[in-house]
Amino acid sequence: MVKKAPASDPGDADLTIKKPKTWAAGVPGVVAALRMSQQEMGIRRSALTLLRVNQPDGFDCPGCAWPEPHHTHQVEFCENGAKAVAEEATLRRVTPEFFAAHSIPDLAGRSDHWLGAQGRLTTPMYKPADADHYRPISYEGALDLIADRLRGLDDPDQAIFYTSGRTSNEAAFCYQLFVRSYGTNNLPDCSNMCHESSGSALGQTIGIGKGTVTLDDLGQADLIIIAGQNPGTNHPRMLTALEQAKRDGTTIMAINPLPEAGLLRFKNPQRPSGVIGRGTQLADHFAQIRLNGDLAFFQALGKLVLEAERSGRKVVDHDFIERHTDGFEAYAAALDDLDWAQVERATGLTRDQLRDAAELVLNAKSIIVCWAMGLTQHKNSVPTIREIVNLLLLGGNIGRPGAGACPVRGHSNVQGDRTMGIYEKPAEPFLAALDAEFGITAPREPGHDVVDSIRALRDGQARIFIGMGGNFVRATPDTALTERAMARADLTVQISTKLNGSHAVVGREALILPTLGRTERDRQLTGDQRVTVEDSMGMVHASRGRNAPAAELLSEVAIVCELARRTLPDSAVPWLTFRADYDRIRDRIARVVPGFDDLNTKIDTAGGFALPNGPRDSRTFATDTGRAHFTVNRLEVIEPGPGRLILQTVRSHDQYNTTIYGMDDRYRGIADGRRVVFVNPDDLAQLGFADGQLVDLVSEWPVGDQVEERRAEAFRVVAYPTARECAAAYFPEANVLVPVDSTAEVSNTPTSKSVIIRLEPAANAP
């Protein structure tokens, strides 16, 4: 069986490849950001908009979830934040004439880059059954239609309500309340593809599915380990915090198959020395790990710590272990049996390299481990993150200054959406609080996550798909299968700011509901509204846009409330009051969600307020035993087989997930193209491929005694200093290669960072 990727991007004809950079940011970053801002917004609007990013009375950057420092009024955005802002605040517009000129099959043949470049959506659009064009419709007409179709289903579980992570707390709270009042927990979200593995592992071991550090902790750590994360591109403001920490004496260890520029050296564009000087060396130690080797890596560190303790060094915090944890004996015993040959095979590192890394751990009194998608998107991601917890527990590195777990989130409010109840497996206390507050009976049956939603659509069990933001079809694995699954739906609805691939893959009927973005003024009956968001470290703060809206647009809150009252005419929830005054939504959040009491007062706190966090605040662990758990995790080594590579799918420096800002990846030396595959030169020689050769990527997935093949055509090979046996290609072009059934244990996250592939000379060279 062979599945084909969508046609190659026309831009790739000009692909050029240069030497990768060894440092991040500095002048080119500033120039790139300002160029894009001015192209999209013009000079005056750029200046006015960018000055409000992450300011106390401004809006929360729609880029990443990295927290803001408690600042005065200094500029607080980065190159890629500025691009995210420009992408939304652009002056370009998609009008009904555009849809008249472009049929849906035409749109389906366009690249994500082209679709996004068309500008902001301005008008609700409807594709009737059997039509191949969208045509204009009023918001009222569209909302009545969705309500009618939802009421027509046999069972509420036939509808799927997806959320991406930019949705505000207020909109998310209303959305999940509506969906549960309607009668289903089918609330998949981008988290299912992102930090679900972190939430699963942390929830089980320390009793909270979130990190345990604040921004201040970073400066107080002796050692910061950054595993499976590329902050130079994806969390550039983190580099400022790391630079500061380094000056205060912190040691940084980076664990990555790729020598990412941002991890090696940083030139701070907000300091004159950063613009012209050599910048700050960030990583003191770089472990170039083989893909998926981290479980073995953290086990090895744990073993070496225990050995050091036995030889007389005082490195294990026995008092903490005694008071706050269980499972230590079994953990220590399992590490006694750890097989070094397997560890070396899994990590691709020698025992000496592992000892060097362990030495940094042994010398650090306080340790923070940061991680992102490089750790969460593997089959064994949950056990891997449990091993991070083991290492932290050994040294009592949770719940004291300068120490803890730091999963670095992606979307700017992905953590907040989950806190507000966007979750297919909600906890009983949350549902009970919701029931009591609103007099509803929320369903108890777990709903579909992202992967199960695709299966339900594929199998015809799900009939309606509604996307609150995001780009479900492009962000999910197994593109060809997902597209077929989506096309089986009776109705697909996308609530969006910008055009993307999901608008071109439609059910029998389809709707596009354009909506306001973060940067825009949100005026309702009682006046201008603000919303709240939660960052990666559990700080909640207000966000208020001030730009004139792109068109006459409904906010996400307005869309949800209007849809709810139409779908559920007997609902006792005061939807119109919620729409008119978001303070009234916050009153209810305050009564339902722990830590939000007095929300309407607290959001006036400059810099926001911190949500309670048991492990961090008081070493309280809300697990089944009230203690943090050491766990024993089995080490399995991925063996790709002869002639095969392990492929990871990553972001370039010029994209935000499926939104492609441009065709360059400056730090990795790629210009004007995205269909590239990075492979170690020694592997290329061994496999018999040449640098620059055009190849197809073919993934192999065993099903019974057969092997399913998926093919992504026409990628340019780039000889690159990645770890041996590893390859990298860009998301979403490579998503076609990820089998829908290849998911992480427990979290069910697609394994986007470990796909077994082989290279073949391109079958259809363009």
Ligand SMILES: Nc1nc2c(c(=O)[nH]1)N[C@H]1C(S)=C(S)[C@@H](COP(=O)(O)OP(=O)(O)OC[C@H]3O[C@@H](n4cnc5c(=O)[nH]c(N)nc54)[C@H](O)[C@@H]3O)O[C@H]1N2
């Ligand atoms: N500008 C910009 N900012 C973003 C985003 C964006 O697309 N653009 N996306 C946002 C979102 S939603 C998210 S989740 C985050 C993503 O932030 P990241 O997780 O930094 O994003 P990726 O590009 O997936 O990079 C994964 C990193 O992990 C490494 N890696 C891959 N596999 C392994 C492994 O097995 N072990 C180790 N140790 N390392 C590995 C890769 O080489 C790469 O450096 O960024 C957020 N911020």
Ligand SMILES: Nc1nc2c(c(=O)[nH]1)N[C@H]1C(S)=C(S)[C@@H](COP(=O)(O)OP(=O)(O)OC[C@H]3O[C@@H](n4cnc5c(=O)[nH]c(N)nc54)[C@H](O)[C@@H]3O)O[C@H]1N2
């Ligand atoms: N192969 C592979 N696949 C991956 C990943 C990977 O590393 N590799 N990463 C995964 C990760 S970490 C994530 S988080 C997902 C991302 O999955 P999604 O969140 O679904 O995708 P995005 O590309 O972030 O969504 C972009 C779209 O969101 C809409 N949008 C932007 N802002 C707003 C807003 O304020 N309101 C509304 N209503 N809409 C808005 C715009 O229409 C835009 O086109 O992808 C996952 N998929």
Ligand SMILES: [Mo]
């Ligand atoms: Mo993400």
